[in-house]
Amino acid sequence: MSDVPRVIEIERLAYPSTWPPSAYRKELQDNRWAHYIVLRDKHILEEQSVVSAEPEKLRKARPFPLSLLPSRPAVTSPSPSLASILGFAGLWLMVDEAHITTIAMHPNARGQGLGEFLLVSLIDISYNIGAKWVTLEVRVSNHTAQNLYRKYGFREAGVRHRYYSDNQEDALIMWTDEINSTSYKQKFLELKAALLQKLETK
Numbered sequence: 001m002s003d004v005p006r007v008i009e010i011e012r013l014a015y016p017s018t019w020p021p022s023a024y025r026k027e028l029q030d031n032r033w034a035h036y037i038v039l040r041d042k043h044i045l046e047e048q049s050v051v052s053a054e055p056e057k058l059r060k061a062r063p064f065p066l067s068l069l070p071s072r073p074a075v076t077s078p079s080p081s082l083a084s085i086l087g088f089a090g091l092w093l094m095v096d097e098a099h100i101t102t103i104a105m106h107p108n109a110r111g112q113g114l115g116e117f118l119l120v121s122l123i124d125i126s127y128n129i130g131a132k133w134v135t136l137e138v139r140v141s142n143h144t145a146q147n148l149y150r151k152y153g154f155r156e157a158g159v160r161h162r163y164y165s166d167n168q169e170d171a172l173i174m175w176t177d178e179i180n181s182t183s184y185k186q187k188f189l190e191l192k193a194a195l196l197q198k199l200e201t202k
């Protein structure tokens, strides 16, 4: 729940229109079929934890009588825990279908395989919660996301006309094959292994 403000911040940078701020809280609190994840950069988490501990250390070390002087106004920066969030994603389980509701990376963190890592994590969750298929809607103009989905075996199954209310754009409906089929599972595991290797060498 404490990650929601940063998720909303990234969502605003990633999408032309956004969910109402209360939506994520409701999803986490009330929707037992919803699964949401955030992707954290542990280096940012560690570095910023050190930086944010500094003023406190300096204040304690300041010798008397300087310690009586008012300290400098605090610089407000996001907590390390929030600043370390680079992306987020979620899905709903509807009977045996995993419906991806959102997936977004901070614009500064794109193009490194991390959006792919989020998608892999959602597919892993789909396996763990007993989904048989994974589906989503994507703007017809969003070729970046479509490429990512096609890489993971999503195929077009139809169009929802004027699905997006901000510009009346159509949505492509995309589905995977059965994720438990031998062919899908094998392909998924190969792609996942290649991605993890790529991320580890960075």
Ligand SMILES: CC(C)(COP(=O)(O)OP(=O)(O)OC[C@H]1O[C@@H](n2cnc3c(N)ncnc32)[C@H](O)[C@@H]1OP(=O)(O)O)[C@@H](O)C(=O)NCCC(=O)NCCS
Binding pocket: 014, 015, 102, 103, 104, 105, 106, 109, 110, 111, 112, 113, 114, 115, 116, 117, 137, 138, 139, 142, 143, 144, 145, 147, 148, 151
């Ligand atoms: C879609 C999104 C999550 C992808 O994240 P990313 O971290 O930039 O993507 P990755 O670096 O993991 O790339 C994974 C794949 O996406 C596709 N892709 C990524 N950037 C691309 C680009 N600039 N052009 C075309 N395809 C691209 C490729 O298929 C790529 O695989 P490859 O490296 O084997 O070519 C990200 O662009 C984003 O947050 N977009 C805004 C929100 C959004 O549109 N979400 C989808 C809603 S349906």
